Amino acid sequence: MSIGIFDSGLGGLTVLKEVRKIFPNEEIFYFGDTARVPYGEKTKELIIRYSKEITDFLLTKNINVLVVACNTATALALEELKAVYDIPVIGVIEAGVRSALSVTKTNEIGVIGTKATINSEKYKQEIHRRNKDIVVYQKACPLFVHVVEEGLLDGEIIESIIKHYLGDFDDKVDTLILGCTHYPLLKKEIQKIYPDLNLIDPAMETALDLKKVLTENNAAENKGGHVKFYVSDGVQNFRNIGSMFLDEEIEDIELIKL
Amino acid sequence: MSIGIFDSGLGGLTVLKEVRKIFPNEEIFYFGDTARVPYGEKTKELIIRYSKEITDFLLTKNINVLVVACNTATALALEELKAVYDIPVIGVIEAGVRSALSVTKTNEIGVIGTKATINSEKYKQEIHRRNKDIVVYQKACPLFVHVVEEGLLDGEIIESIIKHYLGDFDDKVDTLILGCTHYPLLKKEIQKIYPDLNLIDPAMETALDLKKVLTENNAAENKGGHVKFYVSDGVQNFRNIGSMFLDEEIEDIELIKL
Numbered sequence: 001m002s003i004g005i006f007d008s009g010l011g012g013l014t015v016l017k018e019v020r021k022i023f024p025n026e027e028i029f030y031f032g033d034t035a036r037v038p039y040g041e042k043t044k045e046l047i048i049r050y051s052k053e054i055t056d057f058l059l060t061k062n063i064n065v066l067v068v069a070c071n072t073a074t075a076l077a078l079e080e081l082k083a084v085y086d087i088p089v090i091g092v093i094e095a096g097v098r099s100a101l102s103v104t105k106t107n108e109i110g111v112i113g114t115k116a117t118i119n120s121e122k123y124k125q126e127i128h129r130r131n132k133d134i135v136v137y138q139k140a141c142p143l144f145v146h147v148v149e150e151g152l153l154d155g156e157i158i159e160s161i162i163k164h165y166l167g168d169f170d171d172k173v174d175t176l177i178l179g180c181t182h183y184p185l186l187k188k189e190i191q192k193i194y195p196d197l198n199l200i201d202p203a204m205e206t207a208l209d210l211k212k213v214l215t216e217n218n219a220a221e222n223k224g225g226h227v228k229f230y231v232s233d234g235v236q237n238f239r240n241i242g243s244m245f246l247d248e249e250i251e252d253i254e255l256i257k258l
Numbered sequence: 259m260s261i262g263i264f265d266s267g268l269g270g271l272t273v274l275k276e277v278r279k280i281f282p283n284e285e286i287f288y289f290g291d292t293a294r295v296p297y298g299e300k301t302k303e304l305i306i307r308y309s310k311e312i313t314d315f316l317l318t319k320n321i322n323v324l325v326v327a328c329n330t331a332t333a334l335a336l337e338e339l340k341a342v343y344d345i346p347v348i349g350v351i352e353a354g355v356r357s358a359l360s361v362t363k364t365n366e367i368g369v370i371g372t373k374a375t376i377n378s379e380k381y382k383q384e385i386h387r388r389n390k391d392i393v394v395y396q397k398a399c400p401l402f403v404h405v406v407e408e409g410l411l412d413g414e415i416i417e418s419i420i421k422h423y424l425g426d427f428d429d430k431v432d433t434l435i436l437g438c439t440h441y442p443l444l445k446k447e448i449q450k451i452y453p454d455l456n457l458i459d460p461a462m463e464t465a466l467d468l469k470k471v472l473t474e475n476n477a478a479e480n481k482g483g484h485v486k487f488y489v490s491d492g493v494q495n496f497r498n499i500g501s502m503f504l505d506e507e508i509e510d511i512e513l514i515k516l
Contacts, residue, residue: 035304036294041407046293046491143415146404149299157401157418164415233304 001214002027004063006054009037010149010238011181012069013245015092016227018207019067020248023214025225029061032242035232035258038145039072040114040180047116051077053258055085057230063087065213067206071113071179075120088213095209096177096202097126101134103198104175108135110197112165113179115140123179137172141165141180148182149241154189162186162193174198185245229253259472260285262321264312267295268407268496269439270327271503273350274485276465277325278506281472283483287319290500293490293516296403297330298372298438305374309335311516313343315488321345323471325464329354329437330372333380346471353467354435354460355384359392361456362433366393368455370423371437373398381437395430399423399438406440407499412447420444420451432456443503487511 003023005016009032016030031054033039039047051073055066066089068074068081074091081089100109111123118140127134143161152158166176175198178184184201191199231238235255242250261281263274267290274288289312291297297305309331313324324347326332326339332349339347358367369381376398385392401419410416424434433456436442442459449457489496493513500508 035300041492041495042293043492142408143401143404143410146401150400152401157415157422160415160418234299234301237299 002029002063003065003067004029004058005067005069006031007070007181008039009034010242010245013242014181014184015067015069015203015206017246018203019210022207022211028227029058029063030227030229031058032231032238034234034238039070040116040142040145042116044076047073047076048080051081055081057256067210069181071181072116075117075122090206090209090213092202092206093122093126095205096179096200097123097130099202099205100175100177100200101130106174107133108173110137110169110173110176111179112139112141115142117179123177137169139165139169144186145180145182148185153185158189162190175200230256232256232258260287260321261323261325262287262316263325263327264289265328265439266297267292268500268503271500272439272442273325273327273461273464275504276461277468280465280469286485287316287321288485288487289316290489290496292492292496297328298374298400298403300374302334305331305334306338309339313339315514325468327439329439330374333375333378348464348467348471350460350464351380351384353463354437354458355381355388357460357463358433358435358458359388364432365391366431368395368427368431368434369437370397370399373400375437381435395427397423397427402444403438403440406443411443416447420448433458488514490514490516
């Protein structure tokens with residue numbers, strides 16, 4: 001079994017990290033679309049087109065299962081990918097929702113993500129599909145991605161941006177879904193400002209979804225645990241900053257023109 | 259004479275605005291590469307590739323002169339475009355430098371821009387080509403673009419980000435080149451915090467460069483002053499936010515797949 005994982009860039013490495021913990025011996029192909037990052041403000045049509053281009057590429061590596069490790073691509077392209085391709089396709093939204101529902105006590109859940117993710121209402125729909133009684137508050141936080149990519153993970157700037165976005169609704173919810181793979185890097189700072197909030201990172205739960213799929217297909221096997229990375233721009237930058245997300249050196253990496 | 263103008267997205271509209279003031283009757287084709295914005299953190303190879311794709315497209319509209327209304331594309335792709343294409347190609351960097359040199363009294367000039375622009379050192383080289391005695395301080399300010407695109411043009415967040423980037427060197431220079439077409443929208447707020455700084459917006463001077471080229475070629479003519487817009491994603495968003503940059507309604511706009 002070979003696992004394909006893709007994201008608009010670096011963020012999906014937080015998902016890869018969890019997958020690696022459960023499957024240290026599987027062969028994994030990771031694609032980061034660094035030429036066209038960020039996805040969060042693109043249209044649905046364009047995100048579907050880019051997601052298909054990447055999936056077509058990963059299929060040439062004979063992947064048997066695909067993880068869409070990007071909330072925006074999951075929100076806007078997952079249905080299309082599932083309809084078009086024969087292999088199992090796993091997104092991050094179901095995992096995040098399941099996790100949040102198991103934790104909330106007040107039945108009031110907050111969701112933060114990119115503009116495209118929030119406008120799609122996919123998190124809200126998935127929450128209500130499972131439990132109609134949950135009150136959902138949503139907020140797009142487009143600056144978070146850029147602040148994380150700048151490495152400004154603490155200090156005055158990120159503090160004022162967190163308060164700007166979350167000040168409105170922190171007293172309304174007891175649980176907050178970090179609906180963008182960049183946001184877990186802000187977990188510590190958000191928790192410092194809002195210590196009572198349950199913060200949900202869908203990455204770990206997504207890895208468990210993958211485990212379920214592999215178990216159902218009796219497909220887990222020892223392929224030596226090699227991870228091959230592909231990016232569409234900036235190999236050196238991905239190698240440097242990627243290790244911050246992954247907590248592991250990024251070695252075998254190749255530039256792909258899409 | 260038909261004028262082609264391109265930018266990674268919306269920012270170049272600040273240049274178009276100045277060009278329209280001088281040439282209200284020329285036919286203009288504007289391309290905003292909104293699918294692949296921002297350019298500021300991409301590699302030189304990729305920015306050259308994108309710039310050529312756009313220029314090739316604009317040439318199918320029979321443009322006679324090209325304005326690269328993007329500092330990053332000017333810094334990394336202007337030389338290549340000049341070498342490859344037969345029509346005159348005008349960037350924004352020479353204009354900004356000329357303007358700054360005419361204003362500085364202390365011979366200490368600051369330059370701010372995207373990571374790619376600053377790393378290219380093109381502003382510094384152009385300043386020293388004209389005057390070796392100028393001391394140049396440079397700083398990449400990647401968050402500015404995103405804050406402008408979010409419309410956060412005043413308030414606590416932008417104030418702390420301005421101080422974060424400019425706090426280091428505001429007392430060292432008397433003149434600051436806004437080396438990214440987004441930054442003029444922050445002019446008021448920067449000026450509020452640093453009232454003594456001369457802020458240089460290359461847009462106006464770029465329009466004068468264009469005038470010079472058209473005059474040399476006796477090429478100015480009345481073609482009715484129509485502006486045709488092309489974008490690679492998000493027509494509606496460009497129409498809405500674009501008017502903020504342009505101070506004019508954006509009417510004739512078309513989606514182009516690149």
